[in-house]
Amino acid sequence: ERPLVAILGGAKVSDKLGLVEHLLDRVDALAIGGAMAFTFLRALGFDPGRSLVEPALIPAAQRTLAEGRRRGVQIALPVDAVVAARVDSGSGRGVGIREIPPDLMGLDIGPATVRSFGDLVRTARTVVWNGPMGVFERPPFAEGTHGVALAVAGVRGFSVVGGGDTIAAVRRAGVADRIGYLSTAGGAFLEFLEGRKLPGVEALSEA
Template identity: 50%
Template sequence: MPQFPTLDQADVKGKRVLVRLDLNVPLDNGTVSDATRIERAKPTVTELSAKGAKVILLSHFGRPKGRDPKESLKPVADAAARIFGKPVAFADDCVGASAEQAVAAMKAGDILCLENTRFHKEEEKNDPAFVAALAKLGDVYVNDAFSAAHRAHASTEGLAHKLPAYAGRSLQAELEALGKALETPRRPVAAIVGGAKISTKLDLLGNLLKKVDSLIIGGAMANTFLLAQGKPVGKSLVERDLIATAQQIMRQAAEANREIVLPVDVVVAQKFEANAPSRAVGVDQVGADDMILDIGPKSIEHVVSVLARSKTLVWNGPFGAFEMEPFDTGTVAVAEAAAELTGAGKLVSIAGGGDTVAAVNAAGVGDRLTYVSTAGGAFLEWLEGKALPGVEALKKP
């Protein structure tokens, strides 16, 4: 990966440091219900504060159309203060007089959160005048928001061209983990790609086929591949218009000497509801009224054996309807095996994407994998081989 400057190279003492975080966290009645993203920002914010910087936090929140009190960052700033263990002042705008006055009142080590950048439509347009108005508030720019790095917005990309720019600790950890996964991996490399639709992951499958040794396909996506092999899928979720695409992917894999791992047995039920009567059957024995809702025990064994002979794993997407028992068995069993191999030093395991994070956390192994990315779109675009504007802007020429 091309070198990007980190906080190790930044001179921040006494300087105004604009720190782009992703504070777009879920709120429930004005209270943060999942503070993971704030917790991940803590090392960067507290390090800058301890080094005597004036730490000025920037973030978007939701998708407001102009100023909207319901989309204010104020309750998030209050939660951040508790997590950082330091007061976090708040300015009711991110540019203009109120922001400038709040910044002017700061002392070394202080933390200030500016209001939602998306209250200004110029943020998403990466408008040069808006970038300049933000840049006026700082001397140094730090990006610690990998999950927003796929967007070329004013606060994620524009600022990096106006001020000395550095990667924060969370962004640094993410880029180093991803580099280990696909750019300089220990081989063999396995990838698990699950989820409902091939159509949303065509670029991903195409890029991974070039990079990995084994491509393990799970979730409803696998049903389309099974149908493409002439297997019965009953009433399962499939994309019939993508059968030819699935066949083409399998041909490309064979030509490139890449292994595609599909289920050999599946768990089926006739109703998609919790604890519905279910049974495991071979992929040739799926009945006309059956729905495939998970991989079966032989498939679990096969996937685990592939992981056991791999050195690196990239995981995006669950195996079955993991949010509903008993159809979480496959995902949980594979997650547990990946965690054990990681703990034994035999596997570098990188997981990411919304459903994947929920799945590994539900399996209780989120803290036992090498790295779990909370970034959804940015993680996927990176896996697809796309350049991320917020990262590209940091790279040294």
């Protein structure tokens, strides 16, 4: 049911580029968080310090952003981040996306991005979420994923959450019972979102 909003996170664009391209055909808005967002931010000319960027995929990210504009799909990227020197740092600090120091890396989305993604989710009748917003296993970098979990749980329409990390985050936030459908098979869930048929889901849809 439309409007349909998808939220993607996780570390690598290379894992989800096919999914992003496929979703542009189907969604009204797409929010991209996690480390994969930094390749898109670099494609827009931002310097994300030591954050994870996949240089070989910058042209593909630029094409994806242009295609989103052409199709009228809103693509939301982080406006702030929680940064630190290392993943095992005991704390992080919030900075605007233009202000990431050259010696630090983004390890979570910041509070302004959580609010922005939450506002987007509230417009939706259907929300699909795959991939954490940061290194949520580490307490200093868990708030972004937690905030998005609460927003998705509050959707008035139907919500689908897929992938082991994302489901773990929803359970950690105590809102798993408020999600419409939890897909534990992360790889199969991604294939389904990419438009490949899943035998079980196909059987259900034909029943």
